[in-house]
Amino acid sequence: MTTSRDNLFASIRRSLHVKGDERLRAGIVEDRLDRAPKGIIPDRAQIDAPAKLALLLEKLVGVQATTAVLADYSEVPAAVADYLRANNLPATLKRGDDPRLAACPWDKTALDVSVGRSDGGDLNAISHAEAGIAETGTMALISGPENPTTLNFLPDNHIVVLSATDVVGDLEAIWPRIRAKYGKGEMPRTVNFITGPSRSGDIEQTILLGAHGPRRLHVLIVGA
Amino acid sequence: MSAQSTAHSFKANATGAMADAQLTGNLKAVRQNFIDKRAKAASELPEFEALRENAKEIKNHTLAHLDLYLEKYEAKVTASGGYVHFAADAEEARQITLDICRKVGAKTVTKGKSMITEEVGLNAFLEANGVTPVETDLGEYIIQLRGEAPSHIIAPAVHLNKEQIESDFRRVHTHLDANRDLTEKTSLLTEARAVLREKFLVADVGITGANFLIAETGTSIIVTNEGNGDLTQVLPKVHVVMASIEKMVPTLEDVSQILRLLARSATGQEMSVYTTLSTGPRRKGAFSSEVDAGSREENATKKEARAQARGDVDGPEEYHVIILDNGRSAMLGGEFQDMLRCIRCAACMNHCPVYHQIGGHAYGWIYPGPMGSVLTPSLIGVDEAGHLPNASTFCGRCESVCPMKIPLPKMMRHWREREFERNLNPAIARYGLGLWAFFARRPKLYALSTRIAMKAMRLLGRGKGRFTWLLGASAWTKYRDFAVPEGETFQAKWKRERGVK
């Protein structure tokens, strides 16, 4: 009995006039997957580190995120507390067990910090980004117990910590880092590219923030 | 059978749409919004044109090797613990989805915005089989409440205004205070957010489409602004991805190139708010008893990563991908293959003068505008959808903004050729064209007859300059005047004044 899978591949091959076992074609495909050639990389992000940071900050503001630049991780808790207070938000915070966040001096603030994934009851969450992409003002976050994906979407206010050393110029710069961590061809369960707070234009094409995901996105850049 | 079509009554649909003042008013806003934003985003990226060319090459390469990339992709998904299902048509895709839902005893499924599940008519089928689908994209949610199909592929409720949305919310959200104030758009958004949040948290299965599938890693990608797609795929126990075969791209680098075009072409954003790459189900900790230790070869780096990993604390426990054909494999290798480069950005309809007048529903099936006018006949047949490729002025604006450089007018013309070959056009058009061709093929007879005809028309229209009605041209003069010709043909006058040169 032929399956839908067989039929589909047979139909594709009939249309393409191939059998599927041509060594030349297989070689071309193997080579492309192996080499993963880069395409066109925009000039705008081929700049030195300070300029990348400046571009990232500019792009973040352009996508309605807010930002603060900190000297080191010890300043993170106070910066979070300030941010929540300034926006009249309760002093609660959910985080994953990212060691960089775990090591922050949370006890020096009055913040009520809990650890784990979100079940929808958290107003505020903090995550550590894998990298920040200057060309578009994008945060790259990777799933795992260190930074659970639910923290990126369920809370109303999402704070993302980014190390200034992890600011990259272009989107493609992320992939070598991921391959180094997980192996070529392997991926974490989820990679989230986040560019600003959640929004919808579905009501008369008016852009409104806070559709289903966070209403606010605040980025703390550490070590700049 | 796929979703129901009314494409055969395109003309009547269009007439109805144009008589709907509400709709035409809403459509006016659509234009400037999308057009200006896209133009700005494209102009701010100097590499935009080069990226279009490269993106086209990437997809052409992928389509030429689609069987091999699909095999690679399938192997990667399986290796990451996911399941791949292949569906020949809409019916099979629906059945596979239902089977997955039934296996986990699903009562409610949340859905991310997906044109492909619209194409296969998934919602009605699930509902008929005791599973409640909840659309979670705000626009899709609104049209689901109204029992409508999307009128635009990235802005499904673009045909509605806030008063219409308010009345739908009041009709359906009866558990809320009847005296609440919903006059502001933000109040509507807040209400939808609260209502849907409850649905997200209780759904058993989350169904999304995919903007791309990556062969290198077995990854599916969704691109959204609201975050609903992410809540759909991260919260339930089971994540089902339904995607058609042409969503494939080879590598992470390749998809990065196309992502630069997608948001800019669609909404004028440089990146959509959420671009999410999903690979397999929730990862189990390396020391968990459930791990399938040593079941396949792993390189040293990965082993180390796994040893350090303590396993995900969220994410779906099952990950399924349903790969749908539904007629697309037959488009490969032929004159409609280029259509399979489409990334569903909607730039073509946003720039289409015909779409601007009639909106999306008039096209009668899932895919409106120029991309639909090419794709729909391929998927449901040109007998049903024959109007669509004809209802274009061939102004070429769609092709000029298509990020994937799809020659849309050319392919609409190919459909017209097929219709002509099969005698599907109206008899009057055929006879008219045939008669005209008879003369046009005979230059001497043509010159003589146009001389006589133009002289006669001049005489008929003497002193007027224009006809407000003209025998045989009523389809024209119904809406506009027809200029009276000068009287002598150019060729006759040239010969008379200059002699033959």
Place this chain on the structure above:
Amino acid sequence: MPVESLASPDQPGAAPRVALFATCLVDAMRPTVGFAAAKLLEDAGCTVHVPPQTCCGQPAFNNGDRQTSRDLALQMIAAFEPYDYVVVPSGSCGGMISKHYPELFAGDPNLAGRAERLAAKTFELVSFLTDVLGVTSVSATFEGRVTYHDSCSGLRELGIQSQPRKLLASVQGLSLVEMKDNDVCCGFGGTFAVKYGEISDKIVSEKAVNAQASEAGTLLAGDLGCLMNMAGKLSRKGSAMDVRHVAEVLAGMTATPPIGKVTPDAAAKETTPRGTTP
């Protein structure tokens, strides 16, 4: 005008031999456009020839009748290939020859080469003047404000946008004001205008509104099909706006009344009963 630099590719030193393809619409409806084109070409140092002609085949091509399109294309190729250049006062007919003829005969060993060669030497009138002949100004006078509609095929198939504006800027007394959405289709689309008349009407109605809002006295474009559509709508709306082919203004040949209009003299003359003296 760089007439010195002009030469027939076949005979160095001789003036280029240009075959004028007036288009079937100009031939039948508005010969003035053909004469205006001829004048512009002759002023730029070309010799102008008018081979026997009917239609380029575009209506058949766009209605899916490939056989008729090929027959008419072959007829065009045979009649026009002896000349150095083929010039067309229309972007859509020019595009038909230069972009679509090669498509029609692609893969045909006998005809592909001929179609390609004709395509390569075929140009829309205004872009031929500026881009091939290097014309930068014309010696015409036209008093008043005009607005210019970019016809789709010329704009998007042939890249004609700056060329007519450059030449219009040199017309004495003329001021160009741009209307909103000047690059948006007028709704003509050949047989589309009659097959989907109601949709076409909505599109051209918006064009008419935009043209009128520009407060120009005259609407210009480079394609007679679009012009007849826009003129027909403006006149149906009772607008006083004049509509002309851009070549008429560039050649200073505006004695002919605007499209769809008559001069009072002509009206009187034509309607006077035979045998009486006006």
